[in-house]
Amino acid sequence: MSGLLEVAGLRAAYGATRVLHGMDFQLAERSITALLGANGAGKTTTLRAICGMVRTEGEVRFAAKRIDGRRTEDIARLGIAHVPDGRGTFLHLTTEENLRLGAYVRKDRAAFARDLERMYGYFPRLKERRRQQAGTLSGGEQQMLAVSRALMLAPKLMLLDEPSFGLAPLVVRELFAILRAINAESGVAMLLVEQNAAMALELADHAYVIETGRVVRAGSAADIKCDDAVRRAYLGY
Amino acid sequence: MEAVMFQLLAGLATGSIYASLALALVMIYQATHLVNFAQGEMAMFATYLAWSLINAGMGYWPAFCLTVLGAFVLGVLIERIVIRPVENAPVLAVVVVFIGLLVILNSVAGWIFSYTIKSFPSPFPPALGLRYMSPHQVGALLVTLLVLALLYVFFRFTPLGLAMRAAAENPVSSRLVGIRVGWMLALGWGLAAAVGAVAGMMVAPIVYLDPNMMSGILLYAFAAALLGGIDSPGGAVLGGLVVGVLENLLGAFVIGNELKLVVALVLIVGVLLVRPSGFFGSVQVSRV
Amino acid sequence: MNRKMVTVTILLVVMACILPFVLTNYRTFQATLVLVYAIALLGLNILTGYNGQISLGHGAFYAIGAYAAAILMDQGGVPYWATIPIAGAVCLVAGFLFGLPALRLEGLYLALATFALAVSMPPILKAHFIEKWTGGVQGIVIIKPDPPAWLAAAGVKLNADQWLYFFVLAIALVLFIMGWNLVSGRIGRALVAIRDHHTAAEAMGINTALYKSLAFGVSAMYTGIAGALGAIAVQFVAPDSFSVFLSITFLVGIVVGGLASLSGALYGALFIQFVPNIADELSKAAPWAVFGVFLIGFVYLMPTGAAGAVRALTRGRREGKLSHAKEALP
Numbered sequence: 001m002s003g004l005l006e007v008a009g010l011r012a013a014y015g016a017t018r019v020l021h022g023m024d025f026q027l028a029e030r031s032i033t034a035l036l037g038a039n040g041a042g043k044t045t046t047l048r049a050i051c052g053m054v055r056t057e058g059e060v061r062f063a064a065k066r067i068d069g070r071r072t073e074d075i076a077r078l079g080i081a082h083v084p085d086g087r088g089t090f091l092h093l094t095t096e097e098n099l100r101l102g103a104y105v106r107k108d109r110a111a112f113a114r115d116l117e118r119m120y121g122y123f124p125r126l127k128e129r130r131r132q133q134a135g136t137l138s139g140g141e142q143q144m145l146a147v148s149r150a151l152m153l154a155p156k157l158m159l160l161d162e163p164s165f166g167l168a169p170l171v172v173r174e175l176f177a178i179l180r181a182i183n184a185e186s187g188v189a190m191l192l193v194e195q196n197a198a199m200a201l202e203l204a205d206h207a208y209v210i211e212t213g214r215v216v217r218a219g220s221a222a223d224i225k226c227d228d229a230v231r232r233a234y235l236g237y
Numbered sequence: 238m239e240a241v242m243f244q245l246l247a248g249l250a251t252g253s254i255y256a257s258l259a260l261a262l263v264m265i266y267q268a269t270h271l272v273n274f275a276q277g278e279m280a281m282f283a284t285y286l287a288w289s290l291i292n293a294g295m296g297y298w299p300a301f302c303l304t305v306l307g308a309f310v311l312g313v314l315i316e317r318i319v320i321r322p323v324e325n326a327p328v329l330a331v332v333v334v335f336i337g338l339l340v341i342l343n344s345v346a347g348w349i350f351s352y353t354i355k356s357f358p359s360p361f362p363p364a365l366g367l368r369y370m371s372p373h374q375v376g377a378l379l380v381t382l383l384v385l386a387l388l389y390v391f392f393r394f395t396p397l398g399l400a401m402r403a404a405a406e407n408p409v410s411s412r413l414v415g416i417r418v419g420w421m422l423a424l425g426w427g428l429a430a431a432v433g434a435v436a437g438m439m440v441a442p443i444v445y446l447d448p449n450m451m452s453g454i455l456l457y458a459f460a461a462a463l464l465g466g467i468d469s470p471g472g473a474v475l476g477g478l479v480v481g482v483l484e485n486l487l488g489a490f491v492i493g494n495e496l497k498l499v500v501a502l503v504l505i506v507g508v509l510l511v512r513p514s515g516f517f518g519s520v521q522v523s524r525v
Numbered sequence: 526m527n528r529k530m531v532t533v534t535i536l537l538v539v540m541a542c543i544l545p546f547v548l549t550n551y552r553t554f555q556a557t558l559v560l561v562y563a564i565a566l567l568g569l570n571i572l573t574g575y576n577g578q579i580s581l582g583h584g585a586f587y588a589i590g591a592y593a594a595a596i597l598m599d600q601g602g603v604p605y606w607a608t609i610p611i612a613g614a615v616c617l618v619a620g621f622l623f624g625l626p627a628l629r630l631e632g633l634y635l636a637l638a639t640f641a642l643a644v645s646m647p648p649i650l651k652a653h654f655i656e657k658w659t660g661g662v663q664g665i666v667i668i669k670p671d672p673p674a675w676l677a678a679a680g681v682k683l684n685a686d687q688w689l690y691f692f693v694l695a696i697a698l699v700l701f702i703m704g705w706n707l708v709s710g711r712i713g714r715a716l717v718a719i720r721d722h723h724t725a726a727e728a729m730g731i732n733t734a735l736y737k738s739l740a741f742g743v744s745a746m747y748t749g750i751a752g753a754l755g756a757i758a759v760q761f762v763a764p765d766s767f768s769v770f771l772s773i774t775f776l777v778g779i780v781v782g783g784l785a786s787l788s789g790a791l792y793g794a795l796f797i798q799f800v801p802n803i804a805d806e807l808s809k810a811a812p813w814a815v816f817g818v819f820l821i822g823f824v825y826l827m828p829t830g831a832a833g834a835v836r837a838l839t840r841g842r843r844e845g846k847l848s849h850a851k852e853a854l855p
Contacts (some may be wrong), residue, residue: 051413072412081413088410090403101403104396105415153414272633274640322825328632329579330824333780336581336773337820340813348810452769456644459637496652502645506638510626513634 003028004157004189005050009058010068011213012042012049019045021213022058027157027206030187032179034204034221036197036234042213043193044085047159050191051075051082062157077105081150085161089142089149091135095126098134098145102152111154119148122178140171147175151182157189164196172196176203197234201225209234242369244485250374251443252481253381257436258458259465259473260385261429267468268405268425269324274335276433277455278342279315281448283308283434284441285350288357297360301438305431312430316423324422347448357441377439384435385474388428392470401425453498457484460504466518476515480504541694545687554758555798557690560697561755562794566778567704567787568747574784575708576740577720579632582639584771585646586616586745588762590752592650595665595762596658605670605757609696612753613746620745624738643769650764664763667756693754700747705787707743716740717785748775770813777816780823783832792831 003026010023019042027033037043049056052072060068067075076082081102090098099119103112120127123144129137134145143163150158163179164172180203183190194200201207207224209217217230224230258276265273273279283304290300315338323334361376370378392398404411404421411418437451444450461480465472480501488497508515545553569583593615594608603611623642627635651662659665672688683691707713718726719733727733756762774797782793796819801812827834 053409053412073415073417076413076415084410084413088407088413090407090410092406093399093402097399100396100399101411101414101416104400149414270633272637274636319821326824328636329573329577329784330828332579332581332633332636333776333824334821336776337817337824339817340773340820341817344810344813344817348808348814352809452644456641459641463637493653495648498645498648502641505641506626509630509634509638513629 004031004063005191006061007046007050007059008061010046010049010060011057012045012054014045014054019213020049020056023049023210023213023215025208025215025218027189027191029156030183030189031206032183032190032192032204034197034200034207035191035193035210036195036200036207036224036230037210038234039195041210043210044161045213046210047082047084047161047191047193050159051080076153079153079156080159081153081155081157082159083146083150083161083163087142087146089134089137089145091133093134094131095134095137095145096130098149099126099152102149103154106152106154112152115152115154119151122182123148139166140168140175143167143171143175147179151188155188157191160190160192162193162195164194164199172199179203197230239369240489241486244489245482246367246369247374248482248485249478250370250378250481251440251485252461252478253378254436254440254477255454255457255461255481256474256477257381257384257432257439258454259461259477260388260470261432261436262458262462263465263467263470263473264425264429264432266462267470268401268422269320271331271335272459272467273429274332274455275338275342276429276458277451278339278346279308279312279430280433280437281451282342282346283311283430284357284437284446284450285346287434287438288350288355288441288446291358297358301360304438305434308434309427309431312427313423315430316426317419320426321419321422343448350448352448355446357438357446359442373442380435380439384432388432388470397424453501456498456501456505457481460501460508462515463505463508463513464515466515468519469515469517472515472517475517538698542691545683545690550684550686553686553690555802557686557693557758558755559791559794559798560690560693561751561758562778562797563790564697564700564754565748565751565775566782566790566793567701568744568749568751569775570779570782570784570786570790571704571708571716571747572740572744574779574786574789575713575720576716576737576744578627578737578740579636580639580744580772581636581769581776582642582646582772583744583748583775584767584769585639585642586620586748587752587755587771587775588646588650588767589619589745590616590749591756591762591767592659592665592752593749594753594756595667598667598757599660599665600658606692608757609750609753613750616749616752617742617746619749621738621742623745624741627741628734628737639772640769643772646767646769647764650767659764660762662764664761664766667760667762669760670757689758693758696750696754700750701787701790704747708785708787712736774816777820779830781819781830783830783834786830786832786836788835789830789832792835796831 005027007023007025010020011018012020023046035043035046045054048054050060052070052075056068058068059066062078062080067078090101099116103115106112125141126145126148129141134142137145147163163175176199179190182188192200192204201221201224204221207219207221208215209224209230217224217227258280261276262273265271286307287300287304290303291297319334319338323331359373359376361372363372365372365375367375392402400416401421401424404416404418405425408418440454441450457480461476462473464479465476484497484500487500488494544556548556565587569580572578572580590612593612597603597608597611598605630638650659669685670689671685672683676683715726715731715736718731719736723733778793778797779789781796782791783789800815804812804815823830
């Protein structure tokens with residue numbers, strides 16, 4: 001199966017500590033995929049590996065082209081937007097400057113202006129705070145800003161690292177609903193890393209479960225939700 | 238009273254030159270968390286380039302512009318070739334490389350242009366002079382303010398300026414939006430070198446051109462940058478003006494001209510001990 | 526010290542003792558300066574190499590020691606040999622006092638502060654209000670000491686240059702042995718621990734403030750003694766000899782010679798004494814261009830300096846990759 005993203009035999013290490021021991025998975029275009037697992041399983045590292053932020057071995061293909069070994073900024077320019085662990089907000093710049101930076105590589109100014117308005121449409125609170133320093137935004141607002149910034153890239157694939165982290169459940173619901181809407185409207189594929197397995201499985205079409213740097217379960221979200229072992233380990237019942 | 242006015246305004250004029258050099262230092266510090274010990278020598282070298290062009294018959298302002306451009310290119314090259322390999326090296330290695338750069342620039346200038354002191358022209362017409370300020374002092378102040386204004390506009394209102402600010406603040410996130418952080422650093426160095434060149438050309442008519450002309454001025458620029466906050470561009474400018482005025486007033490009325498440099502030393506050590514983040518800088522918290 | 530090191534050291538000392546009898550007076554003078562610089566570099570190395578505090582201003586301590594000796598001899602009538610311990614004591618105190626505020630300065634900022642000190646030194650030395658002691662811009666001229674009477678009485682005939690050489694050699698040996706004891710013992714390990722992981726060292730109960738200030742003091746003492754000896758050898762002190770470029774010369778010495786290394790001080794001293802002599806033939810600017818290129822080159826290519834290279838060659842592959850400059854090695 002050739003999908004938007006194909007990962008084969010991906011290994012990654014931080015210095016001498018090996019974290020990924022051979023990951024294999026694929027994502028189809030326009031799909032939402034969840035990557036589940038406990039703390040330390042290698043979820044964040046997987047996203048970082050895709051973006052070239054850590055040294056890797058193995059193959060990563062995006063739209064059939066190899067991207068492993070390439071630099072992060074080049075991978076971003078190919079259309080992969082990463083909402084990182086900790087959000088990566090430019091705290092000293094304004095909200096709107098953060099969004100502008102998201103679209104840094106795009107040449108089409110009209111499209112940029114349209115997308116900016118679209119983001120403000122999804123997240124009105126960002127529009128209210130457009131000239132405020134991003135560091136003064138609340139946790140939830142910064143998460144919305146991070147997602148918007150990623151979307152300003154007009155990506156084909158969006159990687160989200162624990163978007164629910166530190167957010168109240170109601171805010172998470174709101175955010176995930178918007179992600180669903182964005183996926184439906186613009187067809188952006190999403191790879192979602194989450195500890196909050198229940199919410200992630202509601203949003204996603206497919207899911208993979210990782211343990212110590214390897215994929216141990218794969219399937220549609222519905223199947224994974226019903227999987228006994230997964231239920232006991234990650235869903236708490 | 239008149240004497241005080243003279244010194245005050247002269248202080249503002251030299252202070253604006255310190256402000257430019259301090260700004261160059263802050264620009265590099267913001268992007269790399271490194272203090273460029275070779276900033277003064279880079280400025281001196283550029284000034285010699287201008288001198289050669291003028292000596293070869295070129296008009297002042299064309300030579301000025303060409304020098305600023307040349308300094309920009311030199312800054313970019315130095316960052317890519319000399320600094321990039323040691324960007325993440327331990328502090329001592331980086332300091333040693335900067336000192337090496339200082340020494341090489343100083344000696345190459347001496348070798349190419351000899352150590353005899355040369356005079357450098359001031360392009361400002363006598364009409365520019367005011368009651369308490371010479372034409373050159375007024376001109377230097379105006380040029381510096383113009384450069385600062387241009388930089389402000391560039392960083393605040395252009396996409397490239399925004400990208401450079403982003404790269405300086407958060408290189409990881411910058412990469413994620415596709416910014417080539419390495420080139421942003423090189424550009425930063427280029428701009429800093431260009432600003433330094435302007436400072437050099439403004440100060441050369443006053444202190445005369447010789448390979449060692451910038452070491453004292455660099456010290457004042459360090460003091461200015463620290464006083465204002467090593468990561469605050471606005472602070473650097475304000476710091477420069479304060480240091481210039483302080484230096485002149487103290488030198489003229491309190492400690493005499495020969496010990497003026499000690500003012501810089503006292504300011505540097507004082508600021509570092511009492512308030513390392515300066516007036517407008519952010520407090521550094523070190524992670525354990 | 527293992528047997529091989531002791532043998533090599535003894536051989537070196539023996540060779541050193543023979544030198545003044547086979548060299549011309551001028552060469553003996555140069556050899557004396559090499560020893561003087563070696564002492565100065567050892568001082569800087571204790572602070573920067575072993576303890577990781579970057580000083581771009583050690584020329585200032587050298588100047589203080591030099592002027593102390595000169596003023597004592599010129600105006601105090603103090604015999605030359607007595608000026609050495611006094612210069613050492615003055616610099617020990619000065620260094621310790623500088624070390625106290627330096628505690629609050631890390632890496633780059635300490636380099637900045639010491640750089641400022643070095644640049645300000647010549648103007649301070651030229652200042653009018655201390656001119657009657659320092660001799661102002663012209664400085665002070667010192668008379669070369671003669672060999673002591675008891676030597677002639679014992680039948681040993683030395684000229685002034687040779688005597689000075691042995692005087693400096695003896696002091697150098699004492700200081701190097703003291704230095705060896707310092708860096709290879711508990712104190713040395715503490716200094717290195719503070720350099721490599723400050724917070725962990727504190728957590729282990731090392732009084733980092735005390736050690737760091739003491740390191741500054743001892744380091745300044747060594748360099749100050751070197752300054753005093755240098756002044757006597759050169760017979761002259763003047764403000765412009767102690768510019769920031771002197772401090773940079775010392776930096777070149779320890780980088781090229783090898784950080785955190787005793788033998789490195791000697792290699793570095795040889796380098797900074799003789800390279801300018803040779804490079805001067807090319808042009809006035811050449812020595813500094815060479816220094817600059819070596820500084821950058823060594824950082825890229827030979828970060829452990831000449832001493833590290835020698836160590837690597839003599840240790841060979843048997844012992845594998847040791848922790849390069851992490852231990853206090855000779």
